[in-house]
Amino acid sequence: xxxxxxxxxxxxxxxxxxxxxxxxxxxxxxxxxxxxxxxxxxxxxxxxxxxxxxxxxxxxxxxxxxxxxxxxxxxxxxxxxxxxxxxxxxxxxxxxxxxxxxxxxxxxxxxxxxxxxxxxxxxxxxxxxxxxxxxxxxxxxxxxxxxxxxxxxxxxxxxxxxxxxxxxxxxxxxxxxxxxxxxxxxxxxxxxxxxxxxxxxxxxxxxxxxxxxxxxxxxxxxxxxxxxxxxxxxxxxxxxxxxxxxxxxxxxxxxxxxxxxxxxxxxxxxxxxxxxxxxxxxxxxxxxxxxxxxxxxxxxxxxxxxxxxxxxxxxxxxxxxxxxxxxxxxxxxxxxxxxxxxxxxxxxxxxxxxxxxxxxxxxxxxxxxxxxxxxxxxxxxxxxxxxxxxxxxxxxxxxxxxxxxxxxxxxxxxxxxxx
Numbered sequence: 001x002x003x004x005x006x007x008x009x010x011x012x013x014x015x016x017x018x019x020x021x022x023x024x025x026x027x028x029x030x031x032x033x034x035x036x037x038x039x040x041x042x043x044x045x046x047x048x049x050x051x052x053x054x055x056x057x058x059x060x061x062x063x064x065x066x067x068x069x070x071x072x073x074x075x076x077x078x079x080x081x082x083x084x085x086x087x088x089x090x091x092x093x094x095x096x097x098x099x100x101x102x103x104x105x106x107x108x109x110x111x112x113x114x115x116x117x118x119x120x121x122x123x124x125x126x127x128x129x130x131x132x133x134x135x136x137x138x139x140x141x142x143x144x145x146x147x148x149x150x151x152x153x154x155x156x157x158x159x160x161x162x163x164x165x166x167x168x169x170x171x172x173x174x175x176x177x178x179x180x181x182x183x184x185x186x187x188x189x190x191x192x193x194x195x196x197x198x199x200x201x202x203x204x205x206x207x208x209x210x211x212x213x214x215x216x217x218x219x220x221x222x223x224x225x226x227x228x229x230x231x232x233x234x235x236x237x238x239x240x241x242x243x244x245x246x247x248x249x250x251x252x253x254x255x256x257x258x259x260x261x262x263x264x265x266x267x268x269x270x271x272x273x274x275x276x277x278x279x280x281x282x283x284x285x286x287x288x289x290x291x292x293x294x295x296x297x298x299x300x301x302x303x304x305x306x307x308x309x310x311x312x313x314x315x316x317x318x319x320x321x322x323x324x325x326x327x328x329x330x331x332x333x334x335x336x337x338x339x340x341x342x343x344x345x346x347x348x349x350x351x352x353x354x355x356x357x358x359x360x361x362x363x364x365x366x367x368x369x370x371x372x373x374x375x376x377x378x379x380x381x382x383x384x385x386x387x388x389x390x391x392x393x394x395x396x397x398x399x400x401x402x403x404x405x406x407x408x409x410x411x412x413x414x415x416x417x418x419x
Contacts, residue, residue, distance in 0.1 A: 003233070005071035006047040006226070007064050007102075008082040009094065010361040011368050012386075012402040014049030017082045017223040018378040019387030021045045022243045024230035030376040030389065032368055034066040037073075046071065047378075051365040052098070053088060054146050060094035061101045068105055078217060079106065080229075084361070084402065085115045085122040085222035085385075086136060087129060087157060088147040096162030099195065099220050106218050110189045113158055113166065114209060114221035116200035119384045120405060122222065127168040127197045128152045131404070140263035140404070143318040145330055146362070154197045164194025171199040174208055181212035200224065207231050223385055247379025249388045249397035249418045251355030254309035255300055255348055256411050257341055259363030261314075261321050262403030268359065269315045272411040276308035283314070283324050286336040293343035300344070301351060309357065309415060312344065338362055342370035349396065357399045357414045364400040371396065382414050383407060 003026065008014035014030050021028045026044040034048065048067040052060035064081070071079065081102055089095045103111055116124045121132035131139035135152035142148055151157055155166040167188040173180045181198070188196045198209045198221075210228015213219050219229070256276075258269055272278065279299050285292040296312055303310035314337045316324075324333050345356065345367040356371075358364045373396065376389035382399055383406040390397050399414045407413070 002043065002046055002071070002074055002076040004045040004078050004080060005076035006045065006080045006082050007067045008047055008049045009053040009060070009098070010051060010084070011049045011364040012361040012400045013082050013084055014047045015376070015378070015387055015389055015400045016385040016402055016405070017080070017226050018045070018047045019381045019385060020223045020227040021230055022247070022378045022387060023240050023381055024227065025240045025243050026230055027243050028378045029392070030378060032374055034063060035070055037070070046076075047082075051369070052094060053083070053361065055094065057093040057097040061097050064098045065101055065105060068102060080226060081218070081220040082226070083115065083220070083222065085117040085120065085224065086131060086139075086141045086149060086404070087115050087154060088141075088144065088149070089157065089161060090147055091160050093161045095220075096158055096160070100163050102218055103194070108218050110185065110193065111195060111216070111218045111220055112185070112198050112213055112225075113154055113195050114198040114200060114225045116198070116206070117222050117224035117385065118200065118202050118206060119224070122224070123201050124154065124197065124199050125171060125201060126199065127155045129154055143321065145261060145321060145325060145334055158195050158197070162195065165192060166195040166197060167191065167193040168197045169199060171201055171205070174199050174205050178208055178212040181209055185212070244378065244380045244387070246377035247388055247390045249355060249379060250390060250395055251397045251418070253304060253353050254355035254357060254415060254418070255304070255353050256309050256311040256357045257345065257363060257367060258311065258313040258315045258359040259337060259341055260360030260403035261316055261318070264404045264406065265315050265359045266317060267408045268406065268410050269311065269313050271408045272311055276311055277303040277306065278311040278313065281312060281314040281337060281340065283328065283333055283337060286340045287328060287332065293340050293347065296340070296344050297347040297351070300348060304353070311411065314341075315359070334362065338366040342366040346370045354395055355397045355418065357401070357411060359401045360403050368398070368400070380417070382417055383410060386410070388417070
């Protein structure tokens with residue numbers, strides 16, 4: 001029986017949570033988009049990755065409910081709505097509208113909000129989200145091109161885009177253990193709260209809140225919460241190495257594609273291009289030149305075969321990004337760059353490239369869609385929240401990295417851990 005069904009709002013978020021589940025011994029399959037009704041899978045956990053983070057709210061809700069129906073038809077025991085550990089959203093959603101729709105569909109009155117991931121510097125204190133010790137609104141996320149985060153208070157963020165009231169289970173309660181967290185949740189429910197932000201400061205808190213919510217019908221949050229929940233199910237799990245075996249990378253011809261403009265990805269690109277062949281993407285040509293992807297393909301193919309994979313990157317600093325957005329429009333520029341990456345990925349795959357290391361949620365989504373990959377086996381982690389994955393229907397391996405994940409040498413690390 002399927003123990004956990006995860007509905008993720010983007011591709012890197014899906015592989016992020018899947019990697020933590022596999023590391024805890026859950027056999028896990030990731031499916032891209034709402035699966036066909038006749039598809040049958042055997043796994044402890046199934047992650048359905050949607051490209052719904054930046055869609056209009058009604059589209060995100062419709063896709064999420066379709067994914068929920070597919071999971072319920074397979075007698076899934078528990079459901080998890082996965083969003084980014086930096087709570088990427090706008091005042092319209094989509095985290096709030098999707099959470100409300102899932103609560104209604106399941107007949108539940110309360111769920112938790114917990115994007116914490118201490119291993120990657122995401123912590124929550126008094127309901128405020130911090131990134132490496134800095135309030136969310138003062139971190140690099142304030143410059144995000146699609147979902148700029150200008151408030152650090154998760155209760156305010158949630159209430160602004162949802163139908164209910166949001167409370168907070170504070171760190172003092174979490175420090176007292178799982179039963180104290182459960183009691184705090186019941187108290188908030190009695191007060192009419194529909195959502196409860198869980199404070200999490202460290203890995204010990206992750207285990208505590210994971211155990212406290214391990215039996216809830218619907219939970220929402222980041223991969224840290226799923227990590228804690230999986231640790232509460234140790235009697236139900238297999239060996240982590242065995243769980244990851246099906247997703248080990250098998251390719252021999254890699255490429256690195258980077259569309260993220262996060263602070264960490266900027267550092268990763270800067271480190272990598274010092275030692276590897278690297279080609280920056282010209283946004284103007286993405287907007288105006290239909291043959292630009294073919295030119296990037298020719299350059300990339302000519303650079304393959306060396307010690308390090310070639311890098312094609314649209315990653316840039318906040319000031320340059322701001323100028324581009326003001327001149328061409330944020331949505332138009334972003335869409336043109338993603339179309340170029342999608343075309344490039346398809347050309348590379350047709351030419352025999354079998355390993356794609358991709359930075360950025362939107363970029364990862366368009367690469368996966370352009371390759372026509374329907375699902376992944378989840379393999380070993382390269383960095384916390386970033387596993388290798390292998391396509392279920394063809395010999396293609398991918399590393400799909402959320403913008404701020406991984407260390408400065410992530411692109412090097414990924415290639416070193418291919419074997």
